[in-house]
Amino acid sequence: MNWKDFFYFSQRERRGILLLLVFIGGIFAGKLLFAPPQAEPIATEPTFIPEEPSGQTSEKLPYVPYFQQQERPQRKAYTHPPRPQEQARTYYNRKQEEEARPATNLPPKAEKFAQGVVIELNTADSTDLVKIPGIGAFFAKNILSYKKILGGYHRIEQLQEVHGMYEELYAKIFPFLKVDASQVAAIPVNKASLDRLMAHPYIDFYQAKAIVEVRKKKGRLSSIKDLQLLDEFTDNDWLKIAPYLDF
Template identity: 35%
Template structure:
């Protein structure tokens, strides 16, 4: 059949041939489109994995912590038990605590000499602990020694009530006082004494320059810087030799 023969078809034949070609083209297009779609898998062949079941399977594969214990895990368990005991209100084993021996106190009637006692002896007096024992020793070093038990009132922090409770436990030996040598002590050394202030140390230094040597309290008692109270307090501590 030659293509020229198409020109001799009737109008009805040409319409029928055109429709047939259109149907054939549509069929090929449908076939091409359906081949590109992914093939659906039947539901009965699909395996659904549930998270809960997989978690159980994974956990079951882990080793039992009670059967397998390492030294590190043992230490962690012990420390966690101790923390739980502490938070729960249980008292820890007293044998593990660091204990300090209690200082034995002197019996009633014991008398301690203030100018020779060290901190160990002072702490054996009822009412005196480490803090007050150190303060008493420090103040004694500044003074040069105690000439009366009443000077304990001047120790920092020692109130009247505590002093009245402990005064009967002490005595003071005046012969153990280390006096200040007025002709040898410098201005700064004189100022360090609790009973000598800046003005008093300054006037002593001026008198030494003027007179060369001070004979005794008669050189100081007429000065306004030194009162009768100062003389009473300083007499055991100043040496004019």
């Protein structure tokens, strides 16, 4: 093989080499033509630093705050003028004057019942209840609110369930009250909805749901015996609920 064969190129290869050389030459020419001009260095003048005279040194003045540079006038302490002796009153003098002053703005106190007076609990209003010794507006409101939720009181002992009631107060008001059970508004068991049954404080959700389910299976309920086999109720529950159910 002759060494000239290594440098032999076909026509297509020669064209490719020529294009490659032209491309490389174009890159170098572009860098030379479009290169940014170099900025000339800016001549700066030397900074002049004055020399201190020989034998002298610079001393800094001491810092004085602004509020110390000016003298402010001193404010005079205010003294209250002495009060006349006849106007000086102590706490005890004012208290005695208030006690001696007639209480014209106070509301009149409710007249209380005497011993032996008895009122019916279900028909009594707040005006009647506040006349019972030991009962004010607060307990009168609670007693009436609980009566509305129950549908009426069946026994006087139910007052012990009123919010805020305590044993001493219950024992004090017991002799002034009696109950007419005929005034109780009973729940129509065969027509009452689930929400109506649950609204009574003696019936919870599961008990109300059990009553509705039995009513769907048996149809119309005739007496409380149709419900006494339910597991959701105890004997004590039936004693409390029975006066409030209407079949």
